[in-house]
Amino acid sequence: MQALPGFRDFLPTDCAARNYIFAHWREVARRYGFVEWDGPVLEPTELYRKKSGDEIIGQLFNFTDKGEREVALRPELTPTLARIIAAHEREFKKPLKWFSIGSCFRYEKQQRGRLREHIQLNCDVIGEPGLAADIELVALSIDILRVFGFNEKDFVVRISDREFWIDFLKSQNVPEASWQEILQTIDKSEREPREKTIEKLGALSDPVLAILEKGGRSEKLEKLVDGLRARGLADFVDVDVRIVRGLAYYTGIVFEVFDRVGKLRAVAGGGRYDNLIEQLSDGATKLPAVGFAMGDVVLGELIKDRPTASQKMETTLRDESKIDIYVVVAKEERRADALAQVQQLRDGGYRVDYPLVPEKVGKQFQLAEDLGATIAVLYGDEWPQVKVKTLATREEKLVPNSDLFARIDSLLR
């Protein structure tokens, strides 16, 4: 029996790599003053039906529960965030800087970097309409990738602005009802054949393609880049109006993070969504917001792909997986004494292992090495003395068992 297609089993080394990603996400989000929240994996389908756009709805893992409720495994975290903020916003001073790490689900064809369950980091600034929030958030997305060992040669943040396109559509007298469809077409234009884009855009195809080819700028986009330049981060960003984002609820700045080589799907993406909280609260709560999501799958591939990042991860994981002390039971008569001290050493905060059943001493030392133990403590004929051996240097010393703690502390603290 196997896991469902598109779902992952995390063996200990996989789980450690995943936790390494989570730990770095948390670390940098906290440096930026963000606090963590979380919500349910299962939500009312209604939460997504109107606001997330057709692409997400078509890929929902949704069903009717035993209480006849229409429910869905969350495809993204933003609607849950907007729901929670709408219910609790009076409890908090604005702006809020919130992040979350959680599983998201999409029923779609499996392909590289795209699974049915993946884990997303979401970071959002809520309650601040100004560009300062957008800048803070883009800077955060850059610094999160930098902490894994990536630099400006590894990735780029492509920044765009839906308002740039809305202004264009207004100038072309395009009725508002068609905007979403045209934005989707522009969003897909990089991945679809040129003829298909031309066909979908019809009369608009000439002016749109002209912009896509020569690029577009705006005062807002220039200011955003200036703000990042002040932080020394300008080399990490390109203004690129080909970015539109698939989700329906974005209203302003949008951005996506890509590896420079362009081999992988977007590592992260986000933007401003000033109306979503108002819509989800039926007008009760009006709060501007800007946020981004970063998935663990593409990021994990990028880490594997770059030696600096992958070596950094391997070194960290090797160090973190080590135990401190392996207790060698050389004489079974000493097992009870050994276990009493195992208990005390663990109480002292050390990572300690020992053989559950009688084993040859040589095999026990081999296990100690395998587990990366720094120290082995041997309980045998020397009792009430024990032999303390530093495995890296082979240095060993007999100490009275009553002095064991002091000896261990001097070696490990």
Add this chain to the structure above:
Amino acid sequence: MQALPGFRDFLPTDCAARNYIFAHWREVARRYGFVEWDGPVLEPTELYRKKSGDEIIGQLFNFTDKGEREVALRPELTPTLARIIAAHEREFKKPLKWFSIGSCFRYEKQQRGRLREHIQLNCDVIGEPGLAADIELVALSIDILRVFGFNEKDFVVRISDREFWIDFLKSQNVPEASWQEILQTIDKSEREPREKTIEKLGALSDPVLAILEKGGRSEKLEKLVDGLRARGLADFVDVDVRIVRGLAYYTGIVFEVFDRVGKLRAVAGGGRYDNLIEQLSDGATKLPAVGFAMGDVVLGELIKDRPTASQKMETTLRDESKIDIYVVVAKEERRADALAQVQQLRDGGYRVDYPLVPEKVGKQFQLAEDLGATIAVLYGDEWPQVKVKTLATREEKLVPNSDLFARIDSLLR
């Protein structure tokens, strides 16, 4: 719009409390040499249908996905573990000491300490049939609770043995087909009226009630308590054959952890399941196993209920939520200079916040206090000097901005 009934929104303080529980779970599991794994939230329904028992099946969140697969939100972690072990056991030396922390789902009536989504810690020792593994695991469950600040007056591990009951049923010539039902009745006897138990047990009610009233012992149970006594943990356990556990797959030692007052549901429960991996692999992999699960909901209630534990948590959370530095922008002309240093301080690993938009200096200092900042750095008329203020002592000092890092390091490192 609200969360579904039985599902939780974690506002930042709730999320911090949850992460506090996770961090302590991980910390103690690692002291015991356990390594972390994880699996999918969604599994084939088949994984649970035969092995988990009727109670779990009746409460499954299950549905048919868009690919016509019968799938279920996992109600527990053990079948996933058994599935993964069966597929990968050759890659690992035995015994395995594995733990996992993950959401589990049950569609059942809401009541105190019982939600539809809760988070479980699972710890399992796989590949060791001897009682040493059971002892190690019970000791771990005790030490995990001790690390939250609980002692032997707060909780008790009630330990039993299904083999004790199987031996009894054999002695009474009860056919094997009836065993599971009788074990379920004994399991429920504490929570059901005595008459109902008598009715269900029929001819067996006299001998069973006699055992339940006077208690039962066995050599295995005595040895288990001896093993815990050698570690100084005997005061945390009671032999109590009224414990049987609801899940169908247990084969030997079973145990449940309760608060001593008896107000709450079980904090944790587990036992030996020597046949489950073999059954799930259609006989391909035969490995004995013993494990337990601890849920976050009842544990969270127990922490709130005990001053020692709740104060310990509050102190930790207060310290962890603090930022290091608040950057006060006293003159907007200095904002760019301030932000350049915000970036550098964050790069240095410090938690740094600042006002996204112009604010009065007094309000900025208030925000710094609210965020628990240790230090405020003021950018104003004194530039290129900045004012560094230690908020607790009100001590302040003007330093050239080029010396800021050295000053901060001396105050915070």
